[in-house]
Amino acid sequence: MSESVPVRCPACRREHLYAAPTYPCVCGAPISPPLEPGARAVTHQVWEEAWVTVECALCGRRSEWPHPELGCACGTVLRIAVTADVPAAAESPVSAGSPAPAETPTDRSLSAGRPTPSEIPAAPPRRAFQPITIRTARDAVTVAALYLRWLGYQDIRRADQRPPSGIGLAARGLLAQVDPTVRPASPRDVECLWLTAMTESAHCVYFSLAGYTTEARARADTLGVPLFVLDLTGTPQPVNALADELGTT
Known part of the structure; x- marks a missing residue:
């Protein structure tokens, strides 16, 4: 589950509890931008500031995702603070309570030398696209x-x-x-x-x-x-x- 942080609107001082959005990494793990308490009002949109680099804690891949933002009821757009250079939490496809699979002869052959075609595992199916409602x-x-x-x-x-x-x-x-x-x-x-x-x-x-x-x-x-x-x-x-x-x- 993505983390939540308290956010106060600097315009009207209204308190919010913001939950980070979750995006699918190409490795299949869900990732979320690491948040910090606090936000600032967005007076005008700048393309470079609208994206944030997030590192997947599972595979280490760094990707750009939309910078977390929240619309306050007073009409102010709040840009949530993000921790820089911290890998985002990712859920492993194997749950924490499940035992790790035992090494097989095929696993050993893959690590020992070049695998044969029959030993190459099939690519996992692509995850379904996660849509975002279009309002703007x-x-x-x-x-x-x-x-x-x-x-x-x-x-x-x-x-x-x-x-x-x-x-x-x-x-x-x-x-x-x-x-x-x-x-x-x-x-x-x-x-x-x-x-x-x-x-x-x-x-x-x-x-x-x-x-x-x-x-x-x-x-x-x-x-x-x-x-x-x-x-x-x-x-x-x-x-x-x-x-x-x-x-x-």
Whole structure:
């Protein structure tokens, strides 16, 4: 279970008890940002400050997740204090009360030398994507970033080039555009993303909150751009066959 810390709003002095959100590490362990008591009011959003690096205590992997925030009833957005450089607690797939499995001949052969194909364990199934309810444009960007990380892309960051509309995200070999507006994406939006990705020798993917025009879908199919629509429950839904393929591989 994630930890909880007391938080006082600096604007209205109202007391809150905040529980840290839990995110799935790629190794399968649930992790939570290590919190400290206290918070500060967010007067304006800065992209670099909206993310925090969390280390999984189980596998040691360091990943970026949304910085914990809380909305006070007075309207103030509170950014919760996070302990720096402390591994987040993670639950091992084997419970604390369960005995450790005994070493088998196969285990010894794996440690002694190169394993044969029959000795390589099968990869565990991918955990289900954990959605986040979309209430703001920032939530839409967060969901897209989490979904890309769930697909296996690491080091999600703000794209160097700002798209004509929405927010650009980038990872190694990938460029994504997140459009949180109420206007369906147009063919020009899809073409601009594709052209920018071509100049960076990267693949691209489009996330839209309002969907796409018929012409935009046809253009995406021609250019090979996967399209996703973001529903308000926070689950990206594939719009074309390319997005279906990306989400299942």
